[in-house]
Amino acid sequence: MKFSAICAAKLKQDCLNTIDPLVFQPILVVKPLQYCGGFSFPPPNFATHACYMMEDKIIFLKEEFVPLLRQLQPDTQPAWGKMDAQKMVEHLRNAFKVANGKVQIDQMITIDDVHLEKLRAFIMTDKPFRENTKSPALPDDPLPKRFDSLSTAIDKMEVELQDVFAAYAANPDLEILNPVFGKLNFTQQVALLYKHVTHHLHQFGLKSHA
Numbered sequence: 381m382k383f384s385a386i387c388a389a390k391l392k393q394d395c396l397n398t399i400d401p402l403v404f405q406p407i408l409v410v411k412p413l414q415y416c417g418g419f420s421f422p423p424p425n426f427a428t429h430a431c432y433m434m435e436d437k438i439i440f441l442k443e444e445f446v447p448l449l450r451q452l453q454p455d456t457q458p459a460w461g462k463m464d465a466q467k468m469v470e471h472l473r474n475a476f477k478v479a480n481g482k483v484q485i486d487q488m489i490t491i492d493d494v495h496l497e498k499l500r501a502f503i504m505t506d507k508p509f510r511e512n513t514k515s516p517a518l519p520d521d522p523l524p525k526r527f528d529s530l531s532t533a534i535d536k537m538e539v540e541l542q543d544v545f546a547a548y549a550a551n552p553d554l555e556i557l558n559p560v561f562g563k564l565n566f567t568q569q570v571a572l573l574y575k576h577v578t579h580h581l582h583q584f585g586l587k588s589h590a
Contacts, residue, residue, distance in 0.1 A: 434567060437574040442545065445577055446538050448586050454530045458583045460511045467522045468580050469533040475576060476540035478558060479569055480547045485557045489516050499561055503572045509579040517559045
């Protein structure tokens with residue numbers, strides 16, 4: 381399933397102005413982003429590369445992530461952290477509800493502008509979250525389980541993930557506030573969600589970072 385033409389157009393616009401993670405400076409791409417028109421060739425520079433790679437992340441989130449997650453067993457032990465399999469899935473569901481705007485954030489946790497800029501640059505890189513990375517927005521201990529089974533939790537999580545894409549398709553200029561990373565447009569949101577879900581897939585042995 382390809383992302384909508386509206387989101388593709390917005391992605392193209394977002395990729396015209398991106399962040400070089402090495403120097404935390406914006407890059408302006410003046411040549412047409414042929415990737416966004418569906419061509420497949422090695423991108424000539426970082427900024428077009430960022431746009432080129434974004435479609436892979438969208439496809440992964442929309443088509444590959446949930447089938448991978450359904451391979452998870454309730455008793456699978458994590459390589460690190462306190463969450464069991466179902467608590468991890470419900471944690472992702474909560475993150476998706478922030479990303480689709482159903483849970484609205486009133487104020488930022490990250491208040492230092494320099495630190496915020498570095499965090500926002502980081503999400504646009506392919507560097508993974510470190511093991512045992514803990515969000516400052518979360519309590520020390522995992523939240524209690526909300527659903528009666530892992531399968532049900534995955535079903536509920538999938539709905540919230542689909543609604544992330546629906547929210548941005550309905551309003552391509554949408555920016556949704558994240559308490560740690562600030563206001564995120566479609567491209568930034570996809571980058572963060574991809575980084576987040578692959579972190580937890582790696583945690584439970586479903587996907588490596590390589």
